[in-house]
Amino acid sequence: MTTSETAPGSASAPGTALRDLPPVRREDRGLPVLGRMLDYARDPVGLFASQWEHYGPVSPLRLPGRRAVMLLGPDACGAALQNRDKAFANGPAWTELVGPFFRRGLMLLDFEEHHAHRRIMQEAFTRSRLEGYAAGMHPAIESGLAAWEPAPGFRVYRALKDLTLDVAADIFMGGAEDSTPREMRRVNRAFIACVQSAGGVVRADVPLTRWGRGFRGRRLLEDFLRHYLPARRAHPGDDLFSQLCAVEGDDGRRFGDDDVVNHMIFLMMAAHDTSTTTLTTMMCHLGQHPEWQQRCREEALALGPRPGLDELDTMTSVDLVMRESLRLQPPVPVVVRRAVKDTEVLGRRIPAGTAVVVAVQFSHLMPEHWTEPERFDPERFSDERREDRSHRHAWEPFGAGVHKCLGMFFAGAEVKAVMHHLLRGFSWSVPEDYVPRMNNHSLPFPADGQPVDLVRR
Numbered sequence: 001m002t003t004s005e006t007a008p009g010s011a012s013a014p015g016t017a018l019r020d021l022p023p024v025r026r027e028d029r030g031l032p033v034l035g036r037m038l039d040y041a042r043d044p045v046g047l048f049a050s051q052w053e054h055y056g057p058v059s060p061l062r063l064p065g066r067r068a069v070m071l072l073g074p075d076a077c078g079a080a081l082q083n084r085d086k087a088f089a090n091g092p093a094w095t096e097l098v099g100p101f102f103r104r105g106l107m108l109l110d111f112e113e114h115h116a117h118r119r120i121m122q123e124a125f126t127r128s129r130l131e132g133y134a135a136g137m138h139p140a141i142e143s144g145l146a147a148w149e150p151a152p153g154f155r156v157y158r159a160l161k162d163l164t165l166d167v168a169a170d171i172f173m174g175g176a177e178d179s180t181p182r183e184m185r186r187v188n189r190a191f192i193a194c195v196q197s198a199g200g201v202v203r204a205d206v207p208l209t210r211w212g213r214g215f216r217g218r219r220l221l222e223d224f225l226r227h228y229l230p231a232r233r234a235h236p237g238d239d240l241f242s243q244l245c246a247v248e249g250d251d252g253r254r255f256g257d258d259d260v261v262n263h264m265i266f267l268m269m270a271a272h273d274t275s276t277t278t279l280t281t282m283m284c285h286l287g288q289h290p291e292w293q294q295r296c297r298e299e300a301l302a303l304g305p306r307p308g309l310d311e312l313d314t315m316t317s318v319d320l321v322m323r324e325s326l327r328l329q330p331p332v333p334v335v336v337r338r339a340v341k342d343t344e345v346l347g348r349r350i351p352a353g354t355a356v357v358v359a360v361q362f363s364h365l366m367p368e369h370w371t372e373p374e375r376f377d378p379e380r381f382s383d384e385r386r387e388d389r390s391h392r393h394a395w396e397p398f399g400a401g402v403h404k405c406l407g408m409f410f411a412g413a414e415v416k417a418v419m420h421h422l423l424r425g426f427s428w429s430v431p432e433d434y435v436p437r438m439n440n441h442s443l444p445f446p447a448d449g450q451p452v453d454l455v456r457r
């Protein structure tokens with residue numbers, strides 16, 4: 001594609017003249033080395049709004065050591081996510097952000113190689129496999145929640161993080177049979193270290209830095225998985241680890257040991273933090289809106305103690321609350337890309353090598369697409385209203401295009417299964433005026449652990 005034409009499938013009208021990005025205003029230069037990174041960490045939505053106001057949907061952005069562009073609004077974000085002319089790559093962009101800690105995870109592969117790996121991996125996410133995973137989640141959820149000690153100001157984020165790790169150990173690993181709880185806590189910390197590495201300033205294996213901890217974490221996770229790999233190959237169970245060892249694409253290809261380890265580390269990260277944030281946000285809103293908590297509880301009580309996938313699908317109010325929570329606080333507020341050839345979005349030239357920040361969260365908050373976007377209003381997703389259909393890309397917490405989240409239905413099942421047990425076993429409240437202060441250095445989480453007043457029912 002030449003830069004003087006409109007890209008096939010791009011959002012520009014054919015024949016529209018291309019324009020360069022506007023220059024960065026003096027006040028938008030940010031700090032000398034970090035550019036706008038700290039502004040993003042302090043207030044991502046404020047940064048999105050300011051970029052939108054001053055530059056529109058395709059805005060120049062200062063990031064460390066690289067020419068960058070921020071895409072805002074569903075047209076611009078949709079063009080990059082759909083990536084019709086294959087101008088945007090994931091691998092170089094995500095590697096720069098999360099470093100080497102999730103190397104060769106599915107999200108970091110591109111084009112033909114990504115396609116080949118995705119075709120194999122999706123065999124581990126079919127409806128029938130999900131039914132098995134959903135059925136297997138209940139014991140870990142029950143024993144995890146039994147250990148909770150409810151109190152006023154109970155810090156729910158850490159507790160949910162431990163709970164989702166326990167679920168992952170069962171569903172992903174088939175139980176970590178010879179690991180003690182202490183070792184599992186180290187594994188949890190290793191994940192956290194890998195994820196938190198994204199916000200690291202010193203980008204090398206230096207002790208006591210985020211990256212140093214990330215490298216140690218990655219080594220620990222590799223050892224942990226390699227320890228269990230021979231047993232999963234020899235005696236496959238219903239867990240995701242065994243499935244990754246066994247599944248074949250339609251051309252008969254399977255994953256080798258390195259692929260299995262790399263995919264497992266990425267999958268556990270992809271599943272663990274995102275589900276935790278979703279549950280945490282849902283608990284916050286349900287604690288502030290007792291009428292919704294009651295409505296969801298009635299659905300949970302109408303089901304048996306260990307609902308299967310079909311029964312979880314009947315929890316429609318919980319589903320509305322989940323969608324609304326993902327709108328207001330998407331666990332992945334931005335995704336990143338790198339232009340691998342000269343291209344354009346909405347008539348703006350984007351040269352090869354540009355870092356691209358696709359700010360999906362901003363689309364979730366635009367008054368053009370949502371009524372009173374700041375308000376918690378799950379009914380906006382009801383069949384009668386379906387505000388998410390105001391634009392094909394208005395609601396994209398799971399991304400879009402060939403990299404769209406492979407675990408979307410898994411996440412729905414896990415979140416509903418946990419909510420089912422939470423609603424039956426506990427009730428909780430959160431002060432109406434509580435607004436969690438998010439730590440946005442990598443994936444967002446509430447810096448104060450999100451206190452809720454929790455009681456057992």
Ligand code: HEM
Binds near residue numbers: 106406407410
């Ligand atoms: C609410 C929970 C979740 C959210 C919000 C979420 C969000 C996302 C997003 C935005 C992407 C696209 C990244 C990009 O375009 O660069 C993605 C990709 C991915 N997610 Fe999720 N995710 C969630 C849960 C899960 C779970 C539970 C799993 C696995 C069990 C999972 C596995 C994946 C995989 C494998 C990819 C890469 C897909 C590809 O590149 O082909 N995710 N996720």
